[in-house]
């Protein structure tokens with residue numbers, strides 16, 4: 200059987216104007232049975248349509264912050280670096296992939312991109328904008344391959360179906376200073392952190408659209424739940 204091809208969005212080292220991608224994304228996609236392909240920036244909408252036609256799914260990867268103008272806000276003092284070329288490419292790519300009905304997976308910045316592209320908003324800086332009685336580290340103090348907080352899986356959702364209905368909580372890693380504030384129309388939350396942080400969303404009316412705030416690519420080789428996310432995505436691309 201022909202392997203599905205997954206288009207991945209790379210990161211932008213803005214000071215040197217270089218594109219890069221962490222190999223572990225590519226490895227996780229390959230290990231799930233697909234062929235990864237990296238999308239460049241600065242493509243016309245027509246170019247993007249051609250590229251989307253040639254892939255079976257799109258993965259929005261982690262990276263820097265999204266420009267707050269994209270969700271109608273001024274730049275907060277604690278907002279991080281942004282890349283206009285990356286924002287433009289991904290914001291153009293998302294509706295094209297959606298219109299084409301391609302399976303979509305978003306990781307970290309990827310869940311934020313999906314939410315922004317669909318009309319939601321973000322916390323620009325969790326420590327100064329999000330308050331909870333429970334202190335949970337979303338920038339974990341140890342290695343990415345070690346989970347640091349739990350996520351409650353909402354029953355009856357895509358995430359729950361992927362993991363198995365008997366799994367109601369999973370351990371995840373956490374390396375984000377931004378997160379979803381207002382959920383976009385068309386999306387539903389399928390995983391909350393112990394502090395009620397939104398950690399996973401999906402689109403109930405779409406074949407496969409999943410966003411997670413953690414980094415399953417760093418866990419996929421060692422945690423069945425993380426591997427299951429990549430497998431479910433790749434299976435949806437077949």
Ligand SMILES: [Mn+2]
Pocket residue numbers: 336337348372373374375392396398412413
């Ligand atoms: Mn987190």
